[in-house]
Amino acid sequence: MDLRSIDIKEWQNTVVSEDLLGGSLVAEGPASYNARYKDNAIVTMTFQFALTIWDLSEELQEKKKFAVSNQLFRSGTAVGALVREAQNGESLKDFIHKMKISLKEADETEYWLLLCAARNVSSAKNCLDSLLPIIRVLNKIISTSNANLIRK
Numbered sequence: 581m582d583l584r585s586i587d588i589k590e591w592q593n594t595v596v597s598e599d600l601l602g603g604s605l606v607a608e609g610p611a612s613y614n615a616r617y618k619d620n621a622i623v624t625m626t627f628q629f630a631l632t633i634w635d636l637s638e639e640l641q642e643k644k645k646f647a648v649s650n651q652l653f654r655s656g657t658a659v660g661a662l663v664r665e666a667q668n669g670e671s672l673k674d675f676i677h678k679m680k681i682s683l684k685e686a687d688e689t690e691y692w693l694l695l696c697a698a699r700n701v702s703s704a705k706n707c708l709d710s711l712l713p714i715i716r717v718l719n720k721i722i723s724t725s726n727a728n729l730i731r732k
Contacts, residue, residue: 622717623667626660626682629710633657633689636703640696652692656707658685659714672732676725683718686711 617623633656640649662682669675690711696704 617664617667620667622663622714622721623660625710625714625717626663629707629714630657630660632707632710636696636701636707639703640701643701648692648696652689652696655685655688655692658682659689663718672725672729676722676729679718679722679725683715683722686715686718690715 633653637649637653637656640646640652659682662678662685666675666678666682669678690708693704693708693711697708
């Protein structure tokens with residue numbers, strides 16, 4: 581099954597419905613999307629972004645740009661992996677820390693995408709367009725979480 585063809589919301593609703601009915605969470609598709617992540621915009625945004633990065637990395641591999649492809653793949657997919665990991669933070673401080681690391685990975689990814697765009701890799705621009713809203717959301721999450729931490 582090609583993960584890029586999955587309607588994430590539809591798949592999540594199916595998994596959540598099955599879980600609520602006492603059914604199995606085993607299904608084809610992204611691993612363990614459950615009720616906890618169902619309406620989490622940043623988790624969904626970064627997952628979709630990782631799929632876009634995967635495509636661009638494959639394009640770069642075909643052009644024999646292995647070093648850039650590997651760097652871009654690692655940093656680009658780390659953004660979502662760290663966001664996902666942050667959801668299970670042991671404390672608000674831990675959550676903020678993981679989100680900050682995700683933001684650093686997003687910044688590194690932006691560097692590699694700008695480099696690709698400068699070398700006229702056409703799909704790099706689309707990835708940049710997808711990354712900028714993610715960076716804005718991450719910044720907002722971090723600043724709001726820091727404000728909440730100070731209030732405690």
